Amino acid sequence: MKKLLALTLSVICSLACTAQESTSVEMADAMRANGKIYVVVAVLTIIFIGIVIYLVKIDKKLTKLERENTK
Amino acid sequence: MKKNWWKILAVVLVIYTIVAGFLMDVPAKPILHETIRNQYFHVCMWFAMLITMTVSLVYSIKYLLNSDPMHDVIAFEAVNISILFGVLGLITGSVWAKFTWSEWPLFSVKGWWVNDVKLNGAAVCMLVYMAYLVLRGSLEEEQKRAKISSVYNIFAYVIMIVFLLILPRMTVSLHPGNGGNPGFSSYDLSNTMRMVFYPAVIGWTLLGLWMMQLRIRTRKIEMKNYL
Numbered sequence: 001m002k003k004l005l006a007l008t009l010s011v012i013c014s015l016a017c018t019a020q021e022s023t024s025v026e027m028a029d030a031m032r033a034n035g036k037i038y039v040v041v042a043v044l045t046i047i048f049i050g051i052v053i054y055l056v057k058i059d060k061k062l063t064k065l066e067r068e069n070t071k
Numbered sequence: 072m073k074k075n076w077w078k079i080l081a082v083v084l085v086i087y088t089i090v091a092g093f094l095m096d097v098p099a100k101p102i103l104h105e106t107i108r109n110q111y112f113h114v115c116m117w118f119a120m121l122i123t124m125t126v127s128l129v130y131s132i133k134y135l136l137n138s139d140p141m142h143d144v145i146a147f148e149a150v151n152i153s154i155l156f157g158v159l160g161l162i163t164g165s166v167w168a169k170f171t172w173s174e175w176p177l178f179s180v181k182g183w184w185v186n187d188v189k190l191n192g193a194a195v196c197m198l199v200y201m202a203y204l205v206l207r208g209s210l211e212e213e214q215k216r217a218k219i220s221s222v223y224n225i226f227a228y229v230i231m232i233v234f235l236l237i238l239p240r241m242t243v244s245l246h247p248g249n250g251g252n253p254g255f256s257s258y259d260l261s262n263t264m265r266m267v268f269y270p271a272v273i274g275w276t277l278l279g280l281w282m283m284q285l286r287i288r289t290r291k292i293e294m295k296n297y298l
Contacts (some may be wrong), residue, residue, distance in 0.1 A: 025099040041093045045086060052082050055281060059078075062288045069295055 078281050084274025088115075091267045098261045102171055109167050111267050115275040116160035117193075121235075122276050123153035123283065124200075128228045131221040143217035144290045146224060150203055152283045156275075157197050164190070172245055189246035192234035199227045199234075 092111040100107060127149035134142040165183050168190075169175075173182030184190065206223055210216035239246065 025101050025104065037093055041090055044089045044093075048085060048089060055285070058285055059075075059281075062285060062292070065292050066288065069292055 077277055081274055081277030081281055084270045085278055088112075088267060088271040088274055092271065095263055095267055097264060106167060106171055107264075109163065110264065111271045113160060113163040113167055114268070115271045116156045116163060117235075118272045119276040119279045120153045120156035120160060123149045123156065123279055124228060124231060126280075126283075127153065127224060131224040134217060134221045138214075138217075140213070140217060140294070141291070143221065144294075145287055146221065147207065148283050148286045148290065150200055150224065151286065152279050154197065154200050154204070155282075156279060157193070157200070161190075161193055161197065164193070168245075185245060187245050188242050189235075189239040189244045192238055196231045196234045199230050203227055 088111050092108055097105070097107045127146045130142045130146035130149065133139070134146060168185055169182050172185055175182035203220060203223055207216055207220050210219060
């Protein structure tokens, strides 16, 4: 009886172990750890700032036009 | 400068989204892996679209109430910017789905579009709003154009709500947040993700409103010069 109990327990334990293994998901931790992701962040930030400068320029031009129009 | 604080806020929030969106921890989930970070970009496109479409609806109703041509212009430009966000949302969603939902290889033509109720609904919704632009383009007389397109816009909004928010929840859908399970809880949004996601929604929306404002101001100058 004891043996059977030990067997079922060990089976359950091993099942729990495999279940845990399958839930751990691989993420790109190494990529961030060695720092290369910062390059991507920098590139995207630069592109976005470029777009923003473009928008600001249109904004300024419009403000100028609006002022001329109300004169 | 005082009047433009919200534009600065928009830029700061989107830069925060880009930096924090890539560097903050995200929950590790099977299938999604790092693509869960798309939530800060793809989902925000749709939120911004919904908000700008609501702006458009409000101004269409306002136009019908007081016939101010400026309100019609605002409604029109709001639709323009919401179509931009919607198309970006469709394309980014297609790319995301290709690498999570389908098992076709990278260079296969297949797998870019899944016959899913949410995806088809979003595509139909875009067509409905593009029809609004066609309708406007086909009417010459200004008052008539404003009135008819305002009425159409109200119907388009209702159709958008049905196709994007109601029908996908009544059937099975691959897309998260559907299949009778609405709301934020279904995204399993962790608290660290919330800290990026909500500012991201506000940031992208404000950015869209800025672009919308630029176009409205251009129209105003145009109207003054041609009248």
